[in-house]
Amino acid sequence: MVSYLINGISLGAVYAIIALGYTMVYGIAKMLNFAHGDVIMVGGYMAYCSTSYMGFGPLTSVLFSMLVCTILGIVVEKLAYKPLRGASSLAVLITAIGVSYFLQNAALLIWSSNPKAFPNLFDLPQVQVGDSVVTSVALVTIASCIVIMLALTFFTEKTKMGKAMRAVSEDRGAAALMGINVNSTISVTFAIGSGLAAVAGVLLCSAYPTLMPTTGAMPGIKAFTAAVFGGIGSIPGAMLGGILLGVIEIFAKAYVSTQLSDAIVFAVLIVVLIVKPTGLLGRKLTEKV
Amino acid sequence: MTEIKAKKKQEVKLVSVPSPYIVPERNAGEPLVLEATHLGIDFGGLTAVDDFNLGMSKNEITGLIGPNGAGKTTVFNLLTKVYQQTRGTIFLGGKDTIGMSTTQMNRAGIARTFQNIRLFDSLSVEDNVKIGLHNSIDYGMWQGVFRTPAYRKQEKQAHEKAMELLSIFDMQDEANVPAGSLPYGAQRRLEIVRALATEPKVLLLDEPAAGMNPSETSELMDTISKIRDDFGIAILLIEHDMNLVMGICEGIVVLNFGRIIAKGTPSEIQNNPVVVEAYLGKNKENKEEKNPGKKGGKNR
Numbered sequence: 001m002v003s004y005l006i007n008g009i010s011l012g013a014v015y016a017i018i019a020l021g022y023t024m025v026y027g028i029a030k031m032l033n034f035a036h037g038d039v040i041m042v043g044g045y046m047a048y049c050s051t052s053y054m055g056f057g058p059l060t061s062v063l064f065s066m067l068v069c070t071i072l073g074i075v076v077e078k079l080a081y082k083p084l085r086g087a088s089s090l091a092v093l094i095t096a097i098g099v100s101y102f103l104q105n106a107a108l109l110i111w112s113s114n115p116k117a118f119p120n121l122f123d124l125p126q127v128q129v130g131d132s133v134v135t136s137v138a139l140v141t142i143a144s145c146i147v148i149m150l151a152l153t154f155f156t157e158k159t160k161m162g163k164a165m166r167a168v169s170e171d172r173g174a175a176a177l178m179g180i181n182v183n184s185t186i187s188v189t190f191a192i193g194s195g196l197a198a199v200a201g202v203l204l205c206s207a208y209p210t211l212m213p214t215t216g217a218m219p220g221i222k223a224f225t226a227a228v229f230g231g232i233g234s235i236p237g238a239m240l241g242g243i244l245l246g247v248i249e250i251f252a253k254a255y256v257s258t259q260l261s262d263a264i265v266f267a268v269l270i271v272v273l274i275v276k277p278t279g280l281l282g283r284k285l286t287e288k289v
Numbered sequence: 290m291t292e293i294k295a296k297k298k299q300e301v302k303l304v305s306v307p308s309p310y311i312v313p314e315r316n317a318g319e320p321l322v323l324e325a326t327h328l329g330i331d332f333g334g335l336t337a338v339d340d341f342n343l344g345m346s347k348n349e350i351t352g353l354i355g356p357n358g359a360g361k362t363t364v365f366n367l368l369t370k371v372y373q374q375t376r377g378t379i380f381l382g383g384k385d386t387i388g389m390s391t392t393q394m395n396r397a398g399i400a401r402t403f404q405n406i407r408l409f410d411s412l413s414v415e416d417n418v419k420i421g422l423h424n425s426i427d428y429g430m431w432q433g434v435f436r437t438p439a440y441r442k443q444e445k446q447a448h449e450k451a452m453e454l455l456s457i458f459d460m461q462d463e464a465n466v467p468a469g470s471l472p473y474g475a476q477r478r479l480e481i482v483r484a485l486a487t488e489p490k491v492l493l494l495d496e497p498a499a500g501m502n503p504s505e506t507s508e509l510m511d512t513i514s515k516i517r518d519d520f521g522i523a524i525l526l527i528e529h530d531m532n533l534v535m536g537i538c539e540g541i542v543v544l545n546f547g548r549i550i551a552k553g554t555p556s557e558i559q560n561n562p563v564v565v566e567a568y569l570g571k572n573k574e575n576k577e578e579k580n581p582g583k584k585g586g587k588n589r
Contacts, residue, residue, distance in 0.1 A: 160426050163412065163416055163419060163420055164420065166411070166412055167420045170409045170412070173371065173391075173407070174403065174409070175420070176390070176391040176392050176395070177369055178420050178421050178423065178484075178487055179392055179395035179396050179487050180392060180420065180423055182392065
């Protein structure tokens, strides 16, 4: 029971980290970046390559993977999304799906469709919690999630860039008129989101050590669900939504049925959206007249 | 659409003032902070603003008035590059602003408030002001994340500056309240503070007194004059409250159907038959309603 809970929170923490990327980009650029899930996959491959071929240590490989994904995020935003600023949201959405396929197929070309065994980066013993045993990866995941959450909260609440991000997310036009560079704010958002996706990729692959070009797709969709569940655009919402989703998924797997677990997760989402369409912590959407 | 038709019907005679100064005898010789020449914008076939000329030097309060739909807010949007002009040039501090973005325009020294209040509602009052101070804070992202001494020092300075600006309107006590929960009048005042925080050379106020009662309005008039004196900036304001406009503006520009129909001092404007006609329509018998102030205000 306790181990289920911890595993659920740990899976949820991964979802939460990914969901943060979705929710921040949505909040600031007002777009759904469906390629976000594939950045996770790229992050996983980068960590894999840097440890297997370049002989990096665990920490440097994580940092390397974050660096590559951050750059990837900025480049994708500049090349694919920035030219479409001001275009209809449907066009941007389709572009995001296109980028997603592009990244998946590029990975297919480079690394082939054979699953790669992800190396064990965190070579730590299992931990005894009460009368159950949990893997250290689960605890590392939860700890990183807490650290990320605290850093991000501090960043958005207390720093100049963070406040600029909140201002842009509330009223892009007014922010520009106050001298905030909207484009660079959006770039920073993509950079942070993609860097977090790399962390999520490493954590995810450490927990489920098979790496394929489609690895990021399902967690990406689940994390998107988590973001909507918690209220898209809200950072605490993404956190709460992610963790709840992870716990529900693990408990559904353990007590109901492994095959039905995804269906149960999405059913819960549907119920939440019927009862509270803005998500658990979502802001009320008011149209300005 | 009706504007076009109406414009064709109505033959407005331009009271042309060759000098860019609205009140030449007051400002001649002062360098212009803001100068717009032959500014115009078309939306498709609709000419919203045409041949707009304006010159403002520092320490000057200018009123921009005109009936509803005259294009006053469009002029503000042109001056802040929310819209790119179809024709004409805007000089800010003597420099051509061609090709500049809204953000660059603000950094070059132009700030504004909005007709519909556009504060960052979920941010605190103080943070709204700090957004305005953004450009004067220059620590990097990583310094912020790692809370370096430079970060602490600059945040402290920003806090002090924000408080100082808030004190203009005695709003220091509300610094930590979310901006969205402030009463309406206070939100309008906060917008002015936020705009001032960007250290503008020119401040554009879009209906600062809208929705305020007479005593609040007269208080606002004093504050606007005080801001002008303390900061030495040029202020251009759109307002329907004629008591305010006539009371504090040195020069007035009257806009109708996107064109300037008159420029001058408040007393010149009050007695200008073209202006009276624009506000009241042609009115032969009713001589006593010459003063547009008695009728022009939409909020009375």
